[in-house]
Amino acid sequence: MAIKLSLTNFFTTSNAGITFPLLLNHFVLPPIRRKMQTVNSPPLPTTSLPPPAVADHRHHLLLPTAASPTNIHQFKQLHANILRSGHEHSLSFLLSKLLSLPFPSPPSLDYILAVFLHSPHLDPRICHRALRTFSRAADGTHRALTAYAGMRRFDVEVDRFMFPTLLRAAARVSGGDGGLVRREVHGIVLKLGFPSDPFIQTALAGAYAAGGMIEDARKVFDRMLHKDMIAWNVMLDGYYQAGQYNDTLMLFEDMRNSGLIPNNVVLSTIITACGRTGNLAFGKEVHSYIVESKILIDEHIQSALIAMYCNCNSIRTAQNLYDQMSPKNLVASTAMVVGYSKIGKIEIARYIFNRMREKDLICWSAMISGYAESERPGEALRLFNSMLASGMSPDKITMLSVISACAHLGAIDLAKWIHIYADKNGFRGSLSVDNALIDMYSKSGSLTMARTIFEKQPERNVITWTTMITGLAMHGEGRSALELFNEMKAMGVEPNGVTFVGLLYACSHSGMVEEGRHMFKSMIFEHKIEPKHEHYGCMVDLLGRAKLLQEAHELIDSMPFPPNVVEWGSLLWACQNHGNVVLGELAARKLLELDSGHDGAYVLLSNIYAKANRWEKVEEVRRLMKGRAVSKEKGCSWVEVDGEVHEFLMGDECHSRSSEIYRKLDEIVKALEVAGYSPDVGSVLINLEEDEKKAAILLHSEKLALSFGLIGLTPGSCIRIAKNLRVCRDCHSFIKLTSMVFKREIILRDRTRFHRFMDGNCSCKDFW
Template sequence: MGRNAARRAGSSSTTAASTDSVSNLASSLSAIATSNHSLLDSFNERQRGIDFKFYLAPHDYLLDLSNGRESTINAMNTIPQPIISSAIYQNHSHYNHLLTSLSTSSSILHLKQIHTQILRSGFDRSNSLLIKLVVSACTLSSPSLDYALSVFYQMQSPEPRLSNKLLRELSRSSKPEKALLAYAKMREQGLVIDSFSFPPLLKASMRVSRLIEGMELHGFALKMDFVSDPFVQTGLVAMYAACGHIGDARLVFDKMSNRDIVAWNTMVDGYCGSGLFSNVLPLIEEMKRSNIKPDQKIFSTVLSACGRAGNLEFGKAVHGFIVENKVVVDYNLRCALIIMYAGCGSMDVARSLYKELSPKNMVVSTAMITGYSNAGNVESGRLIFDQMAERDLVCWSAMISGYAEGGRPQDALRLFHKMLNSGVKPDQVTMLSVISACANLGALDHAFYIQSYIDENGFGGVLPVNNALIDMYAKCGDLERARGVFARMQRRNVITWSSMIGAYAVHGDAVKALELFRQMKTQKIKPNGVTFVGLLYACSHAGLVEEGEKLFASMVNDHDVIPKREHYGCMVDLYGRANLLRKALHVIEEMPMAPNIVIWGSLMAACRIYNEVELGEFAAKRVLELDPYHDGAHIVLSNIYAKEQKWGNVGEMRRLMQYKGVVKQRGCSRIELDGEIHEFLTADRDHDATDDIYAKLDEVVSELEVAGYAPNMGSVLVDLDEEEKTKALLWHSEKLALCYGLLKLKRGSCIRIIKNLRVCEDCHNFMKLASKVYEIRIVVRDRTRFHDYKDGSCSCKDYW
């Protein structure tokens, strides 16, 4: 069980076989079995350019170790000089050495050297090493089926027993399709095939979801009268289910005369893999009526599928079935229950079961870490992580991912370095989490380190990694490096193009985003929903209303992309920023799905900017209906009242917040200097250099006042006196971060700041003037976009 994890859900009927269905399947198989089209034909079509030649006594190419040249030696008739002394050949350790060499070989040339050693040794009478060699030759990055099968045909007796062993090995390998190709060549050579050949071939078809080849095997099994073999039948059930034809799988299953526990498990697994959970318990009831007692393994399979699908309701039903039928909950079944509940987010039940599990194991502990992380409780996940005696890569990756996705990027990066120091090497999944953490942190020095690690450790050519790097550099404020990654990529997919469009969008360069979209269409890359989110976002932040409207209309009309909630949200934001508030409201009213907090919040924020009190109140109340404790709605309502100088309403709103326990999110800004992250809160005095920072702030304010700076009191939306308002403005977190950067960096440097909230109008003007007076570039990433300040102006053109 568990071998069909990558199945696609089928659309076929899952009911018992009807007469018509049986007839239709039989007709199809008959046509396949009697047609001229064969497995060999189909594979030859796929393997164009490969010259298949087979020899009964082929030549082997051996490396002449004395001068590095290839010499051609007849491997069957000529005895080459030993490469390793004959005494070692008799040693069992040499056998293990050859076995290890086969598993680590990376070239045909090296395999041919090993082949010669095997032939000279004379102790591979069972042909087990040669079978391994054949499999290695088929599964190299540059494989040679020619050579592999020539070795196979050299064996003293390539009888069905050996050919079946080869097919089994290939079906379990990293390239199971080679089993199907080898089978086609064996038939061409007239090699005898028996009923034991079919289970591994069907397994290969299942693993690569090759329905046509699977049906051809079914037809040939019918022709050879092997179809009544229970192993063949079970393989057919698994193959059809894996290829998305669950109805045909059920037809074969219903025709089986002898259904053992493996056959029932396979059918259950097929339903689970197809997402047809409602068919599972009735099938288990039918199983009981057939006097086959469901074992713990079958329930473990069902529970694992529920966990992967997040189907808590059915998982609970299966758990109830286990209790009602007094099924013994052994160690493995308890593990399956924990993994299911953790996968479905029911952490209280998972925790109670986990406490009773002894001994704890790595798989279950990792599932608990992931479950806690998904539930937003990364601390509990870390507690389990720290208590684990052993940790594999999957466990490390789960914890790193938990931090990265849980808004704790610095912890994710620290743990990554700890993992490297412990000797565990990351894989692609780990690196994607690390890149995501760095992107969220916005730390460019960290980004450089990660890029260097990727290049040095072989991840540079991995498409998803490069796509993530584009996003990372964009979010770290280095658009040029993002563009560089994009330009160097040998392969690009829709995610690549969408990532680069999104990078331009978040940096406010709508012109280049739209130009890239035109190039994308020229390259015949079909855009998806994410592509249009980036495009609409770019139009929104550049005030390109007409262009945004055209793009939105083209989604359905030209590209068959159905707008989702996020696309309607972009249109609301587009109209809201352009002070087309009634149009924004119209979009919300006409949406085919219910608006969420983000959409109402977008309208609410636009109303605050343009002093639209009545509509702003309406939008804020919609937000509070969805989330009564939403701090943003309370703050915006308070700000709307403050702009109108309705201080009584402001006070009432503040009291309501206090009563509910709603606390305004505090402004927080980060700056990276020499690889170290420095964090500042509004009015922060906890930094080691606090006195110097505030002294520098006074100096900067004096310098900027000479250049025309005057605090924008309208940005302080509370009833304070002028002096208090000035302090409230000047102590914003991004100003403190800027002053610390000015203390540490030279003129002409670039100061990069990450802000958790939207930059206020006063800070925006402050940064523009500072960039001019101090001759520096200031890049600020706020909640929604980047602001690139240089020579007294901003990349947003004051439209944000």
């Protein structure tokens, strides 16, 4: 009765009884006799022994060498003897010997399975041992299922102890079959009448959870009358692994309400879940609960707490806990490294990293990605080299950080090197690594290579498409970006918020106003994606570039949340380009209300006034800026020469070839003056004489980088400059002229896009 009820409640009748014998029967190996023909056996006596009544004590008669076989060769000889002598019932003895071996190597797993499937007598104990052997082996999943299918065909009685073991194997079957196998085993459990065995239920829930079938896991879990700690932990961990952190926390509440005292394993999971969702309140509550109930805070809990506070931006609390720890453990130290990196305190992160006595791959990766994220890609790569030198080999995640660092650096030679490295070390074909490579190549100026990898990819996810779309957009190929988007939709891949950032960006930089408006609407109404700051920022930029300043302003006013510096900044930038003083003043005021130290706001507003010949206002802005001690952020540029990346700050004299660089700069300026160049001092905001302004603007970092690039240039190659800020108008025309006068192709990458200069033209369609 109970069985029937479960069946109808939980399964549709169609997938309960009908499908399950089909799927498990897939797992069958070729017949054993074929296999045995390849075994070399000694000649057998022609007269066979009488079949023993009890199959245990006479087997030594069949053994070629010793009383008990110890290696696979001896097993095979024994096996051959058994078969040829017709004592097939002795296979059980052979099997039980095989199963008592400590760790069968992979080929012998198949061998065991073959013997198993051909044994005429299988008792439940042997079956369970066989299942356990297969389920425990890393690659034993399918063999366990095959063994089970075989057992059922031979009508071996299945007892309740087998299911947890079987489910452990089923839990590892991935893909579409995984779901079917789980349901099938579930169906068998119900059919055989074990639906309320707590061990089986826990294993079932665990198997469903491991396959991401979290709702099914929950259904099984909810049916359990008696839930022990393991059951709760399985369910909590299931939600946690599925990334459903809020569900994890809610279930934890249920657990506490049920009166069960959580153990350390559960607590670790909960604390980590709090960190992942940034739920500091919950985390603190759990922390006080632990302290109040005097639960022993072991290393695991302490590390989890530290990581949680780091993730919730409470680095000081984390530091306090870390200080109390002695000796410092690897996990906690890594958490601190990540915590400090995330808030931009990379030096403190490095200090902790340096003091770690032993370093594993994870802490190396954490430090590398810390640098990559902190806009210090060069340091990230140096660290990667140290890691290799220390004998550590990267895994996929390390590679992602390193590739990302290369992308930020935008150095094509390094990009090629890391690509080759990834290929040689077997990372080719990994979806996430390929995605990172596409991004790296498009950010290094090689859209062709990016596209090549993209086209070759056997599998693409939303990140793949988004990366490629954004790559095209950065290179000014707006139309192609939109075409690719259509292709993506045709393939049935659902775009996300980031995809639309790329698309709006593409529209904005290719002057496709109508398409941009359409995209924005389609995002909201067709794809049900809530527009966020970055989308509004793109739209303001798009409208602003097209001189639709009023519409841009209206859009900002219509936002459902308060506008931020990006939106006002974009509007202000547009006002400067189109010379709108009134709206510009408004945007600058709003911007400064949000961030009184925003250097760009002063610069742009001052430029707007200068354009309108309102010099008294220019003076006022400068005084205001001086009074608030705001200074323009120093620009920083990199240039790659002979595969090496050189970094320049504004007015930098640190480079070992500094004097040479400045000589070259003079030479360029003289040549450009002949061609009609005169420094545009509009963006120099300090109170200087005209001549001093001209001198100051010639020290911009991209000009230094360009000069150095021209010194070391081999014929035919081009100069690639990466700049981490917006390029000023003067530098833009400076580079344009240089490309003409010196007959060089120059590629400039600023924070958001590429400018390709050739013969005095620039590929970008921006306003200069």
